[in-house]
Structure formats: structure tokens, C-alpha cells
Amino acid sequence: MQVKTTNDIGSLIRxxxxxxxxxxxxxxxxxxxxxLWIVQLEKGKPTAxxxxxxxxxxxxxxxxxxxxxxxxxxxSTDAGTVDLDRxxxxxRPAKS
Amino acid sequence: MQVKTTNDIGSLIRxxxxxxxxxxxxxxxxxxxxxLWIVQLEKGKPTAxxxxxxxxxxxxxxxxxxxxxxxxxxxSTDAGTVDLDRxxxxxRPAKS
DNA sequence: TCGTATTGTATTCGTTCGCTTACATGAGAG
DNA sequence: CTCTCATGTAAGCGAACGAATACAATACGA
Numbered sequence: 001m002q003v004k005t006t007n008d009i010g011s012l013i014r015x016x017x018x019x020x021x022x023x024x025x026x027x028x029x030x031x032x033x034x035x036l037w038i039v040q041l042e043k044g045k046p047t048a049x050x051x052x053x054x055x056x057x058x059x060x061x062x063x064x065x066x067x068x069x070x071x072x073x074x075x076s077t078d079a080g081t082v083d084l085d086r087x088x089x090x091x092r093p094a095k096s
Numbered sequence: 097m098q099v100k101t102t103n104d105i106g107s108l109i110r111x112x113x114x115x116x117x118x119x120x121x122x123x124x125x126x127x128x129x130x131x132l133w134i135v136q137l138e139k140g141k142p143t144a145x146x147x148x149x150x151x152x153x154x155x156x157x158x159x160x161x162x163x164x165x166x167x168x169x170x171x172s173t174d175a176g177t178v179d180l181d182r183x184x185x186x187x188r189p190a191k192s
Numbered sequence: 193t194c195g196t197a198t199t200g201t202a203t204t205c206g207t208t209c210g211c212t213t214a215c216a217t218g219a220g221a222g
Numbered sequence: 223c224t225c226t227c228a229t230g231t232a233a234g235c236g237a238a239c240g241a242a243t244a245c246a247a248t249a250c251g252a
Binding site for chain 2: 002
């Protein structure tokens with residue numbers, strides 16, 4: 001599942017929790033946070049701390065993957081890698 | 097790339113930023129945070145707010161994916177979402 | 193019906209975030 | 223060597239986090 005917003009995280013966690021048939025309090029205890037925090041997290045609280053969020057995901061058995069789109073570009077092989085960096089570098093304008 | 101800790105996020109972001117040849121300040125401006133915050137984030141600050149982190153990843157063109165290991169249910173032949181939860185619940189044993 | 197479990201909401205409070213400002217170090221260009 | 227840019231570090235401050243507590247509403251079973 002794609003995770004783009006905090007609401008995504010919220011529903012992801014809630015779905016996973018209900019799927020495991022855990023109560024909010026049970027999850028909160030396992031993670032080491034208050035039940036209220038779980039409530040807010042599931043509602044998509046954008047100010048939740050990542051450390052706690054990662055702990056929660058781990059507790060639920062959810063794995064996170066990060067991928068850089070242009071990294072595996074049109075060409076699967078690195079032979080034709082264009083290195084946009086170098087192009088931009090050579091063409092970089094005088095800083096304002 | 098697997099993201100398990102805040103240090104993973106930090107190095108992920110830093111690698112991506114340097115790969116794009118952006119300065120910390122440039123990234124900070126794009127995301128809408130202070131440069132100091134970027135510094136701390138790249139060092140793996142576990143208390144960074146998830147909303148800002150997601151904004152940062154998005155700005156860097158990084159996509160996040162979440163996967164549930166044992167998601168493979170018994171069978172998904174049901175067209176109308178069977179709600180296993182309810183079934184189990186009706187058959188649940190006396191709580192310890 | 194009543195009683196229990198779960199979830200959502202509100203309040204209060206100590207702690208800490210993230211911002212601003214300032215200064216120090218390191219690398220690179222002139 | 224000097225100057226600039228990028229990065230790391232520190233102190234102060236307003237704002238918000240997360241915890242604890244209490245109360246309401248819903249759902250389910252006895």
C-alpha cells in the first residue's frame with residue numbers, strides 16, 4: 001500500500017489493528033503509548049512523532065519500504081544512466 | 097530500501113538530497129521547515145513530526161510503501177468482504 | 193433489562209518540539 | 223591566504239506534544 005499522507009498511515013494502522021483484533025488499549029500498551037495517542041494517530045494526526053509511529057508499525061508487523069522513482073528509471077540497466085545530476089551541475093546558474 | 101528506524105529515514109533523506117545535489121537550506125525551503133530541522137532529521141531524530149517527514153520525502157521524490165507480511169488470508173473469493181472479524185468475534189472464547 | 197468492553201471526546205499539565213539567531217568548522221574558488 | 227558556501231552546534235522562546243484522568247456513546251452478552 002502506498003503511504004502518502006498521515007491519513008494513509010492512520011487507516012493503515014487501524015485496519016491492521018482491527019484485522020489482528022486488538023483493542024486500542026492493547027496496541028497502546030504494546031507500543032508503550034497512551035490509548036489516546038492511538039486514537040489520534042488513527043485519525044491521521046500529522047504531528048505524531050516518527051519514532052513512535054515506527055514502533056507502532058513494527059508492533060503491528062507492518063514493514064515500510066522507500067523507493068526513489070527516477071532511480072530505477074526507464075532503463076533497467078545502469079548502462080544508459082543519464083546522471084541528471086551532472087547535467088544540472090554543469091548547467092547550474094549563478095546563485096542569486 | 098527497508099525503513100525500520102529513524103536512522104534509516106535520516107540516511108535515506110540525506111543520500112537522496114546529496115544525490116540531487118541540494119543543500120540543506122534548499123531542501124528546508126522547499127519543504128517549508130528550518131535548516132536546523134533538516135540537520136536533525138538527517139541525524140535520525142526520532143521525535144520529528146511525521147507530517148513534516150512525509151512532506152520531505154515527497155519533496156525528494158521518495159515513495160513509501162507499507163506491507164503486511166501475513167496479509168495472505170485464507171481466501172479472498174468473497175465479493176462482498178466477509179468481515180472475518182465479526183465471525184470470529186461471535187465465536188470468541190471467554191476472555192482470560 | 194443491566195453490566196461490561198471498546199471507542200471518542202474534553203481538560204489539565206509537564207515536557208519538548210521546531211523556529212530564530214548566532215557562531216564555529218570544513219571545503220573549494222579566487 | 224582570503225572569501226564564500228555548506229554544514230554542525232548552541233541558547234532562548236512560543237506553541238504543541240503526549241500522558242493522565244474523567245465522562246459519554248455504542249455494541250454485545252448474560
